[in-house]
Amino acid sequence: MAYDTTLDRSLDSRRETVAAEDLPICLTRDNLTSPYFPQTSRGLLAAVVVLCVVYLTLSVNRLNHTDLWGHLNFGRWIVEHGSLPASEPFAIESADGGLVNVPWLAQLAGYLTFRTLGSEGLVLAHALLGTASCGILMLAIRRRQIPLACCVALGAIAMLLSLPVLGTIRPQLLGMLGVPLVLAYLARPPRGWLACWILALLFAVWANTHGSFAVGLLLLGLGLVTTSCEVGWERKSFADVWRRAEPRWLAAGLLFAVIGSCLNPLGPRLLLEVASFGQHAPLAAISEWRSLSPWSLSGVLFYGSLLATAIILRVAGRRMQLLEMVLLVVFGLLTMTAMRMLVWWALIWPWVVAPHAWAAWQRVFAAAPAPDDSTPRAASMRTLIGVSFVFMTLLLAPPSQALLRGQPRGEARVTGQGTPWYVADELVRRQAEGNLLAPMDWADYLVWKTEGRVRPLVYSHVHLLPESVWTDYQRIEAGAPDWPRLARAHQLKFLVVDRKRNTELLRQVMLASRHENPPVRVIYRDKRCILAEVL
Amino acid sequence: MLARISRWTLPALILLVGLATYRFLFTAPGSEDVLPPRSEPWRIEPLHDEPRIVTDQQLAEVLDRVRPPGAPANTNLYVHALRLWGDQADFSDSDRPSGGQLRDYFLRDEVFRKWAGSAAPPLFAAREIGLAARSFDDEAAFQTSGSYHQDDLLATLAETGVPLDTPLETRDGAGTVADLLRQSLRDFHPDRLEFEWTVISYARYAFPLSEWRNKYGQRVDVESLVDLLLAAPLTQGPCNGLHRMEAIVVLYRVDQEAGGVLKPRTRQRLLDQMLRVSQLLAASQSEQGYWTRRWPLGAAALTQSAASATSDIAGDTAIDAADHQSQPARREVDAAELGDRLLVTGHQLEWLALAPEEVLPPRENLVRAGQWLVRTLLEIDEHDLRDRYGPYSHAVRALSLWRGRQPYDAWSAVHAEE
Numbered sequence: 017m018a019y020d021t022t023l024d025r026s027l028d029s030r031r032e033t034v035a036a037e038d039l040p041i042c043l044t045r046d047n048l049t050s051p052y053f054p055q056t057s058r059g060l061l062a063a064v065v066v067l068c069v070v071y072l073t074l075s076v077n078r079l080n081h082t083d084l085w086g087h088l089n090f091g092r093w094i095v096e097h098g099s100l101p102a103s104e105p106f107a108i109e110s111a112d113g114g115l116v117n118v119p120w121l122a123q124l125a126g127y128l129t130f131r132t133l134g135s136e137g138l139v140l141a142h143a144l145l146g147t148a149s150c151g152i153l154m155l156a157i158r159r160r161q162i163p164l165a166c167c168v169a170l171g172a173i174a175m176l177l178s179l180p181v182l183g184t185i186r187p188q189l190l191g192m193l194g195v196p197l198v199l200a201y202l203a204r205p206p207r208g209w210l211a212c213w214i215l216a217l218l219f220a221v222w223a224n225t226h227g228s229f230a231v232g233l234l235l236l237g238l239g240l241v242t243t244s245c246e247v248g249w250e251r252k253s254f255a256d257v258w259r260r261a262e263p264r265w266l267a268a269g270l271l272f273a274v275i276g277s278c279l280n281p282l283g284p285r286l287l288l289e290v291a292s293f294g295q296h297a298p299l300a301a302i303s304e305w306r307s308l309s310p311w312s313l314s315g316v317l318f319y320g321s322l323l324a325t326a327i328i329l330r331v332a333g334r335r336m337q338l339l340e341m342v343l344l345v346v347f348g349l350l351t352m353t354a355m356r357m358l359v360w361w362a363l364i365w366p367w368v369v370a371p372h373a374w375a376a377w378q379r380v381f382a383a384a385p386a387p388d389d390s391t392p393r394a395a396s397m398r399t400l401i402g403v404s405f406v407f408m409t410l411l412l413a414p415p416s417q418a419l420l421r422g423q424p425r426g427e428a429r430v431t432g433q434g435t436p437w438y439v440a441d442e443l444v445r446r447q448a449e450g451n452l453l454a455p456m457d458w459a460d461y462l463v464w465k466t467e468g469r470v471r472p473l474v475y476s477h478v479h480l481l482p483e484s485v486w487t488d489y490q491r492i493e494a495g496a497p498d499w500p501r502l503a504r505a506h507q508l509k510f511l512v513v514d515r516k517r518n519t520e521l522l523r524q525v526m527l528a529s530r531h532e533n534p535p536v537r538v539i540y541r542d543k544r545c546i547l548a549e550v551l
Numbered sequence: 552m553l554a555r556i557s558r559w560t561l562p563a564l565i566l567l568v569g570l571a572t573y574r575f576l577f578t579a580p581g582s583e584d585v586l587p588p589r590s591e592p593w594r595i596e597p598l599h600d601e602p603r604i605v606t607d608q609q610l611a612e613v614l615d616r617v618r619p620p621g622a623p624a625n626t627n628l629y630v631h632a633l634r635l636w637g638d639q640a641d642f643s644d645s646d647r648p649s650g651g652q653l654r655d656y657f658l659r660d661e662v663f664r665k666w667a668g669s670a671a672p673p674l675f676a677a678r679e680i681g682l683a684a685r686s687f688d689d690e691a692a693f694q695t696s697g698s699y700h701q702d703d704l705l706a707t708l709a710e711t712g713v714p715l716d717t718p719l720e721t722r723d724g725a726g727t728v729a730d731l732l733r734q735s736l737r738d739f740h741p742d743r744l745e746f747e748w749t750v751i752s753y754a755r756y757a758f759p760l761s762e763w764r765n766k767y768g769q770r771v772d773v774e775s776l777v778d779l780l781l782a783a784p785l786t787q788g789p790c791n792g793l794h795r796m797e798a799i800v801v802l803y804r805v806d807q808e809a810g811g812v813l814k815p816r817t818r819q820r821l822l823d824q825m826l827r828v829s830q831l832l833a834a835s836q837s838e839q840g841y842w843t844r845r846w847p848l849g850a851a852a853l854t855q856s857a858a859s860a861t862s863d864i865a866g867d868t869a870i871d872a873a874d875h876q877s878q879p880a881r882r883e884v885d886a887a888e889l890g891d892r893l894l895v896t897g898h899q900l901e902w903l904a905l906a907p908e909e910v911l912p913p914r915e916n917l918v919r920a921g922q923w924l925v926r927t928l929l930e931i932d933e934h935d936l937r938d939r940y941g942p943y944s945h946a947v948r949a950l951s952l953w954r955g956r957q958p959y960d961a962w963s964a965v966h967a968e969e
Contacts, residue, residue, distance in 0.1 A: 052557035403562045407569045420570060421578040426768010428740075437767050438742055445678075446689070539688050543742040 055395035056402055059164030063154055064402040066172050068409040070150045073175075075143035075413035079135060080184045081435035083476035084126075085460035087119065087187060089468065091127025094120060100281055104480045106463050108451050108471050108506055111482045116282065116289045121224035122187035135430040139415040142185035145193065150175050152196035153363055157370045159203035166374045170366035177321060177362035180314040181355075188359065191228030194218060195360060198232045199367045202239045202339070207265045212272040219276030227290045229277055231360050236273055238346065240266040242339040308355050318351055318358055321365050332375035340368045439512055439547050440465040442540045450509030453492055455517060462512065473506055495520030500528070500535050503550055511536065511548045522546065585736055585763040586729055590714040592755040593805045597904050600955035601914070604900075604921030610950055611965035613928045614958055617947045619653060620937055621646040624666035626674065626687075627699040629656050631944040634707045640959040650959065654711060657704055660722045667696040673722040674698070679766065681734030682719065682726050700789055702748040705731045709755035732756050737766045741779065744787075747794035750776050754798070754805045759812040777802070777817055781824055785831075785847040790942065793898035799824055800905045825910040832899060833912040840923030841892040842899055890939050893927055896920050897946025904952035921950060 056064075086106075093105050100120055104110030117123075129137045154171040158164060175182065178192075197218060201211065215236075222229040244263045248254035257263050278284045309315045325344065329336070347364050351357040410416040418425050427437055436458045443466050452470040454462055459472035474481060474489040488506065492499045499521065503511070513522045525548050529538045540547035605613075619632035619642070633653040640650030648656065648666065655662040663674050671693050675682045684704050687697035698704050708717075708728055715729040732752060739749050753760070753776070762772035780799050786792045803821045806813045813821075835852035836842055845852035900920050903911060911917065924946050936943060951958040 051554040053561055054558040399562060400565075403565050403569075407566055410566075410570065411573065420574050422574075423578075424768075426764060426766070428765075428767035428769045430768070438740055441766075537688070537691075541744050542740075543744060 050396075053396055054399050056398035057164070057395065058398070059168065061398045061402050062165055062168045063151070063171075065405055066168050067147050067151055068405050070172070070175050071143050071147040072409050072413050074146040074182065075139060075415050077139065077142060077183050077185075078432045079138055079142075079430055079435075080432045081461050082184060082186075082457050083460060084138075084185055085464040086476045087123045088127050088130060089460065089463050090117060090120065091123035091125075091130075092464075093468070094124050095127055095131075104477075106468060106471060107475060107477075107481065107485075108473050109482060109485050110480050115480065116286075118223070118227045118280075118286065118290065119187035119225050120281070121221065122190050122226060125225075126185075126187075133419060134424055135427065136415045136418045136424050138185055139430055140419065142189065143413065143415065145185075145189040146175070146182055149189070149192040149196060149363070152193060152200065153366065156196045156200035156203055157367055159200050160367070160370055162370045162374050166370065166377065170370055170373065174362050174366045177317050177365065178359045180312075180317065181359040181362075187226040188228060191222065191226040191231065192359065192363065194222045194229065194232050195235070195363045196367075198235045199364065201269065202235065203367075205239070205262060205266055205269065207261055209268075211265075212268050215269050216272040216276035219273040220279040223277040223280045223286060228360070230287070230290045233270070233273055233277065234346070235343075235364075236266070236270045238342050239339055240270050242337070242342050246338050306355055308352050308358070312355070314355050314358050318361060321361070322348065325365070325369055328369055328372050328376050331379060332372040333379070334372050334375045336372070343368050435461055436512070436545065438542050439540060439545050442547055443470060443510070446539070448510060451507050452510040452512065453489070453503070453506075453508050454512035455493070455514050456489070458512060458514070470510065473508065493518055493521060495522075495524045499524060508550050511550065513546050513548065515543070515545055585757070585760060586715065586733060587757050587760055590716045590729075592709040592712060592714070593758060593808050594712060595755075595801060595804045595808070595905055597952040597955045598907065599904060599953055601917065601921075601953050603914070603918045604953045605925055605950040607954070607961075607965065609925045609929075610954055610961050613925060613947050613950060614962040614965075616928060616936060617940065617944050618642050618644070619647045620940055621648070622666060623668075623695070624656070625695045626656075626667070626697060626704075627695075628940045629653055629666075630699070630703055630707045631941045633657070634710055635944045635948050636959050637957060638711050638713070640962075654708075654713065657708060658713070658717065658728075659720045661720065663696075671696040674704075675719065675721045675726075675731070677721070677723060677726075678734050678738075680737055681730035681732070682721065683731070683734045683738065700748055700794075701743065701745045702735050702752050705735055706748040706751040706755070709752050715756060736763055736771075739765050739771055740767060740769065741771075741775065745789065746776075746779055747788060747798045750780060750798040751794075751801050754802045758802075758805045759809050761812075773802075773813065774817060777813075777820060781820060785828070786844065790898055790945075791844050791895050793895070793902065796825070796828060796902040797898070797905075800902045803907075804905055822907075822910055825906050829903070829906075829910050829912045833916050836916050836919065840919030840921075841896045841927075842920070844891055844895055846895060846899070889927065889931070890935075890942065893924070893939070893946055894942035896924055897942055897949050899949075900924065901945050901949035901952065904949055917953070921953060924950060 089106055090101070093101055101115055101117065103115050126138065126141075129141050133140065150171045153174050154164075154167040157167040157170055162170075181188075182192075201215065205211070219229055219232060222232060240263065243266055244254070244257045247257050247260050247263055251257075274287075277287065280286050282289060308318060310319055343364055347357065347361050351361040410420070414425065415430075424430070427435075431437070434457070436454075439458075440462050443462060447469070448466060449469040450471070451473065452459070452462065453473045456474050456476055456478065459475035462470055463472060463475060473485060473492075478486060485506075488502045492502050492511075495518065496502075511521075511525060513525055515522055525536055525546065526538065528534055528536050529548065534551060536548040536550050538546050538548045617635065619636060619640075620628050629648070632648070633650070633656075636650050636653070638650040638654035640653075642649060652662060652666075656666055657663070657674065660673060660675075664671060667674075672685060672690050674696065675684055684698035684702075685693075685696075686701075687694045687699050689697060705728070708731075713728055715727065715732060717728045719726045719728055719730065735749055735752055736757065739746070743749070758773075762770055765771055780795055780802075783792065783795060788795055799821050802813075803818065803825070806818060811818070831847055831849045832842060834849035835846040837853065843852065900917070903917065928943060928946060931943075948958055951961050954961060956964075
């Protein structure tokens with residue numbers, strides 16, 4: 017049966033006209049737009065949505081039981097003493113040569129956050145820092161004249177790449193703000209003293225929050241060298257390089273950054289200390305300082321990004337700048353040698369490949385129409401959608417929801433599963449005081465919970481330890497036959513023995529505790545560990 | 552200028568207003584207190600009266616042997632004595648504490664100090680939101696006056712019928728039994744090795760509370776408690792793991808008393824476990840009537856050597872291995888020493904006395920076990936009795952419950968006739 021749609025369309029059109037006439041004038045006169053209300057482009061809305069997703073993803077992370085608590089211990093110490101520690105304040109013994117505690121400002125900020133908002137505040141700070149890093153990286157890429165949608169996509173990929181290292185809150189997160197800021201600077205180096213002063217300020221803060229300020233200096237240095245080379249190559253004379261403004265301002269920026277970095281308790285010596293940080297022998301036992309395994313998640317992400325680079329460059333057919341090539345080579349090699357460098361690769365790689373990725377996109381999807389942002393009503397509506405999205409994200413994200421409700425979720429739901437909550441509670445209940453041996457990654461938390469009353473043989477700041485202490489720790493942990501002698505030598509009063517990792521020590525301690533004159537007494541047991549008192 | 556400011560601030564303002572509205576209109580302050588409205592603990596009466604297991608005369612004789620020990624006080628012995636005799640017992644013997652004195656030993660620091668000595672540290676101390684008992688290993692010099700198992704004192708008060716609002720006078724001030732329960736529920740966590748008495752306390756005092764959050768923010772619910780009870784290896788835990796069977800039967804019976812709150816599947820899981828253990832008991836009983844620590848092996852318990860049997864039972868952890876190498880009781884398990892037999896048989900018969908008919912082993916097994924207990928309890932010497940008062944009191948309580956009576960009622964009935 018034939019059906020005449022002309023009549024329907026005519027009726028619809030009449031209904032629309034009548035409906036529009038029925039709407040109050042205040043709603044229809046300017047299509048919800050107003051000079052007082054912001055409009056939002058599709059790209060910006062996409063950025064808001066992606067940042068909300070990043071925030072939500074990071075906010076379900078728990079506080080890991082690793083060096084976070086060690087840093088908070090330092091923060092608390094600084095607040096309690098009103099000064100910076102001159103020597104290692106927590107461990108039984110520390111290496112000679114005084115304490116080099118680079119991230120004191122981050123430790124202080126972390127502790128003050130905890131004191132104000134509790135553990136939920138730390139989770140919130142973690143999520144906000146990660147989100148801010150992603151946002152700044154999008155801006156840094158945008159400064160390379162890349163469309164916002166592409167920046168948003170690359171920002172999201174950067175977060176994906178850094179997932180293996182982003183899950184832990186630590187001073188490094190503050191460094192993750194610094195690197196994109198430097199990249200934003202390198203994208204279009206501003207000419208003027210203001211930028212230099214801002215760089216000096218950035219590096220002054222950065223150098224007191226994390227050793228990764230060296231990465232920022234490296235980036236600026238590479239920017240200067242490669243730009244100079246390109247200018248020299250272009251002019252066929254390196255003598256004329258300084259006549260061009262760009263290398264001069266880059267050199268000034270680097271100089272100001274170096275000066276800013278020297279504004280720290282150690283002064284210029286900090287640069288040397290940071291450069292030699294990786295030489296500490298015990299660091300070899302920490303997984304993040306080991307070379308990148310291709311079979312790990314980090315390895316898959318890293319090598320996957322290398323493969324993606326090759327494909328993008330081939331499809332884009334665009335010439336690479338010298339700086340881009342150098343950054344890929346230098347940071348690629350650094351990431352292969354130490355897994356923890358992946359986080360810098362994750363930030364630098366999208367910035368480097370952005371113009372090529374956009375070129376490749378244009379080549380493959382040349383016929384795709386440009387997005388139309390001309391409808392003002394839609395643009396205003398997008399602002400409301402964006403605000404609603406942020407609102408819902410804050411309500412859904414566990415830390416912001418807990419803070420909004422004024423009901424913290426509790427330690428076991430905020431901290432990582434491996435956190436030794438129960439034995440820490442037992443140490444607190446017993447008001448334990450004295451030297452303690454615990455698995456390295458537990459010790460920071462135990463010191464934190466006992467407010468420094470127990471002094472660990474080893475905790476996650478292994479670079480502050482003498483090598484002999486590290487060796488003794490490993491022997492005791494392994495339940496070596498001479499563990500009682502070593503325990504006495506270090507005047508250990510408590511042993512926290514992990515049932516899974518220290519099976520031999522567990523057996524030894526349990527047997528020893530049943531002697532007629534036992535050298536140890538088991539005073540607490542749960543499914544995870546035992547706590548023994550050395551008699 | 553105004554338009555520019557407005558454009559920059561309006562979205563943030565809208566967001567803030569939205570969040571503030573949510574904060575003040577849609578969130579309610581949560582209460583941490585999980586205590587139930589009822590103050591009286593659930594009472595569980597024995598279900599059976601089987602004179603073949605123990606006659607009236609036999610019961611009177613064995614009860615006479617386990618009257619509460621006198622000074623020096625030992626908290627663990629007094630827990631067992633109070634649990635056995637209840638708080639109404641009166642032996643007209645100044646050397647032995649009465650039921651009321653036993654109860655007050657736990658409820659009043661003044662009485663505690665009278666029996667345990669004035670130097671003894673307090674039995675209870677204030678914690679975050681309530682009171683907690685001093686553990687026996689908290690103070691090496693005063694071990695005997697401390698609590699031997701986590702929440703055993705609270706469970707005993709519950710079994711004795713002490714209401715939650717009963718005053719508890721500590722050295723530092725006054726509280727109530729509810730303060731003990733409040734702290735116990737808050738302290739509970741799933742990694743505990745000893746949770747049997749916590750479950751008993753929860754069942755008798757807090758049921759049908761379906762869930763609560765502990766101090767670590769973890770949600771604890773009755774399903775997770777049942778999982779813990781059923782997941783542990785049969786013999787793991789104090790007294791050959793048999794307090795877990797007691798916790799299972801108490802939870803099951805309390806649920807019945809409360810009108811069936813547990814999910815049918817959960818109730819069935821509890822019944823299945825009781826039935827499983829009963830079947831193992833029927834298969835592993837010795838000719839004389841006792842059970843040994845090897846009972847989980849079933850029929851193999853009667854033939855397999857003790858050493859290999861214990862390794863089969865205990866599992867494979869290093870700690871268990873260390874335990875087996877060093878615990879005197881287990882070293883001697885090959886000889887199935889009398890104390891172990893009595894401990895296992897007494898505890899088994901005790902939970903069975905509260906269990907429903909459908910999960911019980913055949914009557915013949917129960918009668919043999921009961922009669923073996925009677926013979927043994929009448930034969931052991933006084934010194935041994937004092938040393939092993941705890942396990943023996945379980946055995947005597949089991950016999951009494953199998954006559955459908957509370958021990959003091961049975962004892963006083965015979966003595967009243969005299």
